[in-house]
Amino acid sequence: MALKRKLTSFYERLLQKHGKQGWWPLLSIGYHKGDYSIPRNAKEAYEICVGAILTQNTSWKNVEKALIKMDEVGLLDKKAILNASNEEIENAIRATGYYRQKARKLKEFTTFLQNNRGELTRDSLLGVWGIGEETADSIMLYAYKKAEFVVDSYTRRIMGEREGMFNSKMSYSSIKKLIEENLDKDYRLFQEYHALIVAEGKEQR
């Protein structure tokens, strides 16, 4: 099939050009190229989830500042978030913008985690206020190593508009399905692919 070949060759091209990206970055080790064992524990997984929420329509630079501040004041922790006032959280994450909404989102998500000790699913995540399709997929893919392809604005622009692999105006779920049906369902491939698309997308500007 044509799309299958395009997806594979485009991935190879991006890999040649940008190299392995080492997503998702953690405060403790930064990027970790070629190491797909991250996260290694629940605390690291939680940091990824927090980052995924904070980076909604926000540059990673600003998210990093917020994560560092959260860490400094001890808020990069489930129990701490549940016990903190909204104002305390807002102060730590102000640099990411939308800080009132995001403070609420962090609380809603963390409450959900606590009430949900079993296996985390994409559908259950979508029921949490503040978590939409892209954030759910980012969390499943990078925090829980599940092969869920992340579709973002770069995916639409680069793969859709520029490379002509699909109509960029299609729904999130249609694009996701189309891509997933034509790639090996391997979380490491999905992690690297999405990170490479972002690298390519950031470059054009």
Add this chain to the structure above:
DNA sequence: AGCCAGGCTACCG
């Protein structure tokens, strides 16, 4: 000195 970031919800027709 604007425009735009690794989106989502609420609400409209």
Add this chain to the structure above:
DNA sequence: CGGTAGCATGGC
């Protein structure tokens, strides 16, 4: 269903 205003700060 699809389309869009509002959310908000910091970087370039």
